[in-house]
Amino acid sequence: MSNLWPRVEPLLARVEKPARYIGMERGSTQPEHRPEHTSWLLVYPDTYEIGLPNQGLQILYEILNERDDAVAERAYAPWLDMASELRAHSVPLFSVDTHRDAGAFDIIAFGLAAELVYTNVLDCLDLAGVPVRSEQRRPEHPLVLAGGHCAFNPEPMADFIDAFVIGDGEEVIGEITEVVGAWKRSGRTARDGVLRELATIPGVYVPSMYDVDYDGPFIREVRPRFADVPARVDKRTVADLGEWPYPKQQLVPLTEVVHDRLNVEVFRGCTRGCRFCQAGMITRPVRERPDDQVRTMVRDGLRRTGYDEVALTSLSTADFSGIDGLVAGLVNEQEGCGNVGLSLPSLRVDAFTVGLASEIQKVRRTGLTFAPEGGTWRVRQVINKLITDDDLYAAVEGAYSQGWQRVKLYFLVGVPTEMDEDTLGIAHLAREVVKIGKRYTKKASCTASVGGFVPKAHTPFQWFGQNGVDELQRKVYLLRDDLRRSGATLRWHDPSATFAEGIASRGDRRIGRVIERVWRAGGTFQEWSEHFALDRWIDAMAAEGLDADWYVTRHRTADEILPWDHIAAGLHRDFLWDDWQAALAEHGLPDCRWTPCYDCGVCTDYALEHVVASPLPPAGGSQGTGQGLEWPAGSPQSPSGGAAVPVSIGVKP
Amino acid sequence: MRATSGAPVRLRFTKRGKVRFISHRDIARAFDRAFRIEQLPLAFTEGFSPRPKVSFGLALSVGHESDAEYLDVELLESLDPDTLVAPLSAALPEGVAVTGAVALLDRAPALQEAVSAVDYHLIPFDAHDEPISPAVLATLVDASARPALPVTQVRKGKERVEDVKPVIRTISLEHDGSTPVLELSLSTQPRFARPREVLEALGAATGVDLAEGRVVRTAQWIERDGARMEPLEADALTRTPEVCAS
Numbered sequence: 005m006s007n008l009w010p011r012v013e014p015l016l017a018r019v020e021k022p023a024r025y026i027g028m029e030r031g032s033t034q035p036e037h038r039p040e041h042t043s044w045l046l047v048y049p050d051t052y053e054i055g056l057p058n059q060g061l062q063i064l065y066e067i068l069n070e071r072d073d074a075v076a077e078r079a080y081a082p083w084l085d086m087a088s089e090l091r092a093h094s095v096p097l098f099s100v101d102t103h104r105d106a107g108a109f110d111i112i113a114f115g116l117a118a119e120l121v122y123t124n125v126l127d128c129l130d131l132a133g134v135p136v137r138s139e140q141r142r143p144e145h146p147l148v149l150a151g152g153h154c155a156f157n158p159e160p161m162a163d164f165i166d167a168f169v170i171g172d173g174e175e176v177i178g179e180i181t182e183v184v185g186a187w188k189r190s191g192r193t194a195r196d197g198v199l200r201e202l203a204t205i206p207g208v209y210v211p212s213m214y215d216v217d218y219d220g221p222f223i224r225e226v227r228p229r230f231a232d233v234p235a236r237v238d239k240r241t242v243a244d245l246g247e248w249p250y251p252k253q254q255l256v257p258l259t260e261v262v263h264d265r266l267n268v269e270v271f272r273g274c275t276r277g278c279r280f281c282q283a284g285m286i287t288r289p290v291r292e293r294p295d296d297q298v299r300t301m302v303r304d305g306l307r308r309t310g311y312d313e314v315a316l317t318s319l320s321t322a323d324f325s326g327i328d329g330l331v332a333g334l335v336n337e338q339e340g341c342g343n344v345g346l347s348l349p350s351l352r353v354d355a356f357t358v359g360l361a362s363e364i365q366k367v368r369r370t371g372l373t374f375a376p377e378g379g380t381w382r383v384r385q386v387i388n389k390l391i392t393d394d395d396l397y398a399a400v401e402g403a404y405s406q407g408w409q410r411v412k413l414y415f416l417v418g419v420p421t422e423m424d425e426d427t428l429g430i431a432h433l434a435r436e437v438v439k440i441g442k443r444y445t446k447k448a449s450c451t452a453s454v455g456g457f458v459p460k461a462h463t464p465f466q467w468f469g470q471n472g473v474d475e476l477q478r479k480v481y482l483l484r485d486d487l488r489r490s491g492a493t494l495r496w497h498d499p500s501a502t503f504a505e506g507i508a509s510r511g512d513r514r515i516g517r518v519i520e521r522v523w524r525a526g527g528t529f530q531e532w533s534e535h536f537a538l539d540r541w542i543d544a545m546a547a548e549g550l551d552a553d554w555y556v557t558r559h560r561t562a563d564e565i566l567p568w569d570h571i572a573a574g575l576h577r578d579f580l581w582d583d584w585q586a587a588l589a590e591h592g593l594p595d596c597r598w599t600p601c602y603d604c605g606v607c608t609d610y611a612l613e614h615v616v617a618s619p620l621p622p623a624g625g626s627q628g629t630g631q632g633l634e635w636p637a638g639s640p641q642s643p644s645g646g647a648a649v650p651v652s653i654g655v656k657p
Numbered sequence: 658m659r660a661t662s663g664a665p666v667r668l669r670f671t672k673r674g675k676v677r678f679i680s681h682r683d684i685a686r687a688f689d690r691a692f693r694i695e696q697l698p699l700a701f702t703e704g705f706s707p708r709p710k711v712s713f714g715l716a717l718s719v720g721h722e723s724d725a726e727y728l729d730v731e732l733l734e735s736l737d738p739d740t741l742v743a744p745l746s747a748a749l750p751e752g753v754a755v756t757g758a759v760a761l762l763d764r765a766p767a768l769q770e771a772v773s774a775v776d777y778h779l780i781p782f783d784a785h786d787e788p789i790s791p792a793v794l795a796t797l798v799d800a801s802a803r804p805a806l807p808v809t810q811v812r813k814g815k816e817r818v819e820d821v822k823p824v825i826r827t828i829s830l831e832h833d834g835s836t837p838v839l840e841l842s843l844s845t846q847p848r849f850a851r852p853r854e855v856l857e858a859l860g861a862a863t864g865v866d867l868a869e870g871r872v873v874r875t876a877q878w879i880e881r882d883g884a885r886m887e888p889l890e891a892d893a894l895t896r897t898p899e900v901c902a903s
Contacts, residue, residue, distance in 0.1 A: 014786040017720055022678035028750055258679045258750055310690025
């Protein structure tokens with residue numbers, strides 16, 4: 005029976021939020037499955053509320069369903085109560101679109117947006133009746149694919165995923181569909197054949213086609229097993245976003261989800277060059293959507309969905325060429341259409357951006373969020389988040405003076421070279437922000453949200469030894485104590501979850517066994533603090549004879565082969581290493597959109613270009629354009645004290 | 658009383674099929690979006706966060722179906738209410754269909770205050786998610802004649818025993834094809850009881866282990882001066898919209 009609804013329905017009376025499992029969103033399709041179709045089940049391995057808005061999944065869902073040779077449906081990780089109901093009643097994981105058995109699809113493809121969802125991937129496969137380890141699957145089982153930012157270090161999931169897609173999925177999913185379709189027509193023989201064929205598609209990485217040799221704990225070599233399998237897998241990049249105006253039919257969920265609004269992606273990629281930011285590094289170059297296409301997508305999207313809010317999304321929307329004209333145009337167009345709100349997530353920290361925000365938020369000025377990331381100018385040069393204290397003060401002054409009452413600031417702790425002065429700089433900024441706010445309103449408040457830094461693959465910080473749990477906790481408490489009775493509120497992310505994320509982020513293939521153990525010990529929904537326990541991870545590492553600190557807190561050396569070195573985001577290793585050295589020397593690096601190319605490697609190697617409507621930096625957007633990079637006055641040049649881990653560079657002993 | 662200056666309209670709608678698993682709040686949001694998709698001339702509240710002036714009747718529990726849900730919405734101008742039915746149904750989720758619309762009298766009492774009785778169609782299940790046999794259902798109906806039907810409710814962590822006897826208007830055993838069903842009519846005043854509470858009380862009285870199973874709300878009633886009216890009839894403006902506007 006392919007439609008499981010009659011078996012799912014009775015379970016829904018017994019679970020929380022049953023609307024998670026019914027589908028029926030405006031924009032969704034109930035495709036008819038035919039033998040000549042390659043059927044994809046796109047799975048977001050977290051709850052429906054988190055997964056539904058995922059734009060990547062929605063884009064691929066639409067593109068696949070537009071094809072004659074493919075159908076696509078969606079599934080999300082069932083919450084714990086539903087997972088146990090499914091197991092108790094022997095009902096497999098199902099799609100939400102037609103409640104079809106997940107095991108009946110040709111392909112199950114996971115979107116990996118965060119490492120702590122890895123155990124959910126295993127849980128979904130197990131619920132689908134698919135062996136969790138690739139090597140145990142037979143020809144009748146679905147092919148298991150994964151993509152998303154985490155695929156840029158695929159190794160921790162290499163045991164479980166048959167093939168990874170590296171980079172933009174819009175084009176490559178068609179190529180995969182054709183290969184899998186041919187395999188189906190040929191009678192679906194041994195998996196090795198189709199996997200080897202998939203491995204020859206640019207941007208597709210098939211871990212089982214590679215052997216990894218170790219030298220003690222270190223990787224000696226990652227070697228393709230066959231001559232036609234590439235030694236290095238390069239990411240895929242859609243050259244012109246204007247050719248892909250998706251989603252055209254954004255899904256409108258029936259129940260509340262995160263980012264519950266129309267989302268229009270205005271550009272992809274970012275060259276601000278924040279050294280901690282994996283998204284910015286792996287999605288280069290910048291590709292802007294044509295201005296008129298943005299307007300059309302907003303207009304049609306609002307009309308079709310009935311949403312009263314639209315977000316212009318990207319990694320830094322205020323950097324879109326002509327953003328002020330676009331915003332003014334949209335605001336004018338929507339006036340009289342009944343209170344449509346426009347929002348710009350990821351605001352840049354400057355007064356210009358606040359001006360933009362005031363243009364669009366004529367009413368409901370409650371809270372604004374900025375991400376200075378570092379507590380002092382020195383450390384912000386290290387992480388290349390080139391915002392001066394004055395930029396921040398001007399931004400919050402603008403905000404409070406124009407009626408906003410709550411300012412939220414995002415910071416990282418545990419970044420390279422951080423000293424206690426830098427950590428305490430966060431408290432200093434928060435206090436100053438409160439002071440500025442109180443000049444305008446008694447109700448002024450400031451919340452500083454602090455997250456522990458996790459070094460990521462393909463960034464200049466990929467060699468950095470992450471702060472351990474105790475060190476991060478110490479820094480958090482330092483801030484907490486310093487901010488007592490300050491008027492500012494401190495929020496922080498659990499340092500032990502940060503540690504587990506560190507294991508999974510820069511792990512190699514040996515971490516697969518650890519992930520499997522954590523899952524078998526019941527560790528799903530690890531992003532949810534109430535279900536997370538670091539002990540499960542530490543126990544699993546110990547059981548596998550692996551040293552957690554070796555993976556997490558150890559600085560890597562220049563000559564070490566990193567587990568993801570055979571995956572290419574286009575960034576030259578030399579560029580990343582030099583940028584790492586520049587970071588340690590506290591040198592900022594300007595944004596190459598508006599300054600000469602420093603040859604990171606992406607555009608030159610992939611024959612790509614930035615697609616930007618304007619060669620000039622956006623009005624008021626001084627950050628990252630080289631401002632203040634020689635900034636000696638008033639800034640701590642040689643921080644002293646503190647217990648930060650000194651970073652030593654060199655070759656492996 | 659509703660304070661109104663525009664053109665209030667009362668809609669009746671269904672909640673059938675899979676969509677029964679969304680909440681009352683979700684239904685409100687679905688209507689919000691449907692009104693926007695159809696670009697209805699909505700009246701908005703004043704203040705920092707203007708909201709459309711929409712008020713719903715009694716909330717329907719998640720998982721229950723209904724053929725008789727109602728809401729009042731205020732428009733800025735009077736429209737022929739019949740023209741709303743098809744377009745709104747098309748803009749709403751599958752299973753939510755607008756089945757009637759009337760222009761409402763100014764100052765008609767709000768649904769929550771006006772509705773005094775609600776009818777349900779119940780197919781209680783046993784522990785194996787199977788419908789309960791007619792013989793067992795008959796004992797439940799018999800038990801409804803007892804002088805008191807206590808049920809223990811947990812509200813805000815506190816246990817409280819309530820008597821559902823005064824809430825039950827009528828209960829009878831009928832058949833829907835071959836499936837035995839209970840037809841239940843409940844008062845909503847002075848207290849609103851859910852069908853689950855009534856079933857639990859009857860289960861406790863008879864020692865039958867039962868689950869709510871399928872619940873369909875089949876009607877809501879406004880009772881006034883001894884007459885019983887469907888909410889679309891009760892406060893409908895019978896004059897034409899043009900007369901109203903003048």
